[in-house]
Amino acid sequence: MDFRLTPAQQALKEEFEAFFQEEAQRAPEGWIGGMFGIFESEANWAYHRSVADRLSKKGWLSLPWPKKYGGQEHSYIEQLIFNEVRGYYRVPGVDLWGPQIVAPSILEHGSEELKQEWLPRIANAEINWCQGWSEPNSGSDLASLMTRAVEDGDDFVINGQKIWTTGGHKADHIFFLARTDPSVPKHKGITYFVSPIKEGVTVRPLLFMHGKHEYNEVFFDNFRVPKTNVVGKVNQGWYVTMAGINFERSMIGTVSELQRDLEDLVDLCKRTQRNGRSLYEDPLIRQKMAQLDTELEATRQWAYYVAWVQSKKQSAAPEASAAKYFSSEMTVRFANTALEILGLYGPLKEGSKWASLHGKFEDLCQASLGGTVAGGTTEIQKNIIAWMGLKLPR
Ligand SMILES: Cc1cc2nc3c(=O)[nH]c(=O)nc-3n(C[C@H](O)[C@H](O)[C@H](O)COP(=O)(O)OP(=O)(O)OC[C@H]3O[C@@H](n4cnc5c(N)ncnc54)[C@H](O)[C@@H]3O)c2cc1C
Structure with missing residues (x-):
């Protein structure tokens, strides 16, 4: 492996550095960075949103996506350089889930309709996501999850509870897993959904041990999600989650x-x-x-x-x-x-x-x-x- 950057990568790195150096100057008083610092005050959230807006205008929230969907077809190394520089300058602006998990899942498994509807909104930083995977009794053994989704006309009706939902109180959209077939082995009866957070969803704070509000419990009570919002096939959601981890994962x-x-x-x-x-x-x-x-x-x-x-x-x-x-x-x-x-x-x-x-x-x-x-x-x-x-x- 050659650790040196190519001249094009070096030039890109310098472009990222100039951008993030300037963005770092806009940080609100007391900003200390960290992955979840954006949730700690209105000023921090506003800072995050304003950087997101400028990043989207540069097309930097969709660096590795195909050009057809508004991406720039950059490699993992270039995405890594972006993440490295942004981390060093402690600048927020990248939704924790949209570009990194939801978009790769939709790109790999979503219908053309889903791609056209959701990818531009993620690249344009229009929506804020939260992840509804874990449940009170399903964390490491995620496939044992109990939230139920039952077909009803053009919709699924969802009932159940999620926990540790990071940023759920700031999110306007949720991607989540629910059981659509309880009669088959646990990995084979799960479906992957994306949806706006609306009627039928209650978000309650779950304070962390240092007293900060970053996490939540989310309750689904006859929450209706159209069938068109299923990513991949019904009952194949477990395999969609595998695609969702196909993003730059080097930390x-x-x-x-x-x-x-x-x-x-x-x-x-x-x-x-x-x-x-x-x-x-x-x-x-x-x-x-x-x-x-x-x-x-x-x-x-x-x-x-x-x-x-x-x-x-x-x-x-x-x-x-x-x-x-x-x-x-x-x-x-x-x-x-x-x-x-x-x-x-x-x-x-x-x-x-x-x-x-x-x-x-x-x-x-x-x-x-x-x-x-x-x-x-x-x-x-x-x-x-x-x-x-x-x-x-x-
Ligand atoms: C800060 C924070 C943010 C989070 N954000 C989100 C979020 O936004 N959305 C979301 O869906 N979830 C979120 N989670 C939940 C997280 O994914 C789960 O907490 C995690 O998967 C562990 O599950 P659990 O808490 O149920 O612990 P358990 O799975 O019950 O594990 C308890 C202990 O048993 C050990 N253990 C379990 N199974 C095995 C095994 N097979 N072999 C060896 N040891 C094992 C574990 O390592 C752990 O020490 C978050 C959690 C934290 C702490």
Whole structure:
């Protein structure tokens, strides 16, 4: 594998850098980035939406799609470069689900009618999605889900409950899975739907342990969805979810944002004196930061490797699982180490006049634990690496 960028990729990277550098200047007071920071205040949400609008005008929300559907047919590597630069500058603007999961699913399995209806709206950042997959009793074993969809004329009528629905309170659309045939083996009776959130849907907040509102419970009560909103075939939804994970999955955005965090931490240590010398000179702190830097660089190189495997049109499932597992666990280690370095100032929350870096690491310390669960837990990622990567028995 050649890690060097081609001249065209280098030029694209510079274009992304110029754009995101400028967008970063528009961040509202106290913005600290992070995947879910957009949900934390009206100002943060407005910032996210305004960047989304400008990204859509550049056609950067649909970089890898076929030109026929408004894309630019860029490769996984170019999508990775975009995600890397955006992460480094901590700029939002990309819906968590639309371009990354819903669009690839529709592109691979959707009818022409669905493609014409939904893809332009995703590329134009018109809609905000949430993901209704997990249920109170179905997370890792997602195929056991109980939400029911029953045919009635031109519609399906949906009843059931979803949980941990990230951003459900800000979303106007939902993509979800429901059981359409309970009489067949569990993977074979599930259907994949897309729909506006409307009558029959109730969204209730589920506060995270740090008290922030990012997640929700979603209840379906005789919620009607037209049959034309099924992605793929009825009862084949499980296989559509497999296509939905066919997007750039290297976790590079997490890595580059942490890289930026590390630079901020080093800078803070240079400026901070303890016992008559700067933290920067403390040998224990230097060791900790060198460890973080090494892990970050390893994760970054692995991310490039994942995108390279994907760009060869090979399945990168175990490689992507390794990236998800390692980067999410590393984020927890990173946040805890940063808190240790900051000493008694570390756990102070944003808003305290003594908090370092706007309470960034206090926030990360709590939020990062969720990252080891969301999108498949660490244990599930290790199972995939064992089964698919190492060919060990199930
Ligand atoms: C921050 C956050 C955001 C989320 N956002 C969304 C969202 O937007 N939409 C959505 O649909 N879902 C979302 N989820 C839900 C997430 O996908 C599930 O929490 C996750 O799949 C785990 O399911 P569970 O919580 O039911 O845990 P369980 O599946 O009950 O797992 C409990 C424990 O058992 C372990 N375990 C389970 N099965 C196995 C196995 N086969 N082998 C080894 N260990 C196993 C797990 O690793 C875990 O430690 C989110 C979760 C979090 C924490």
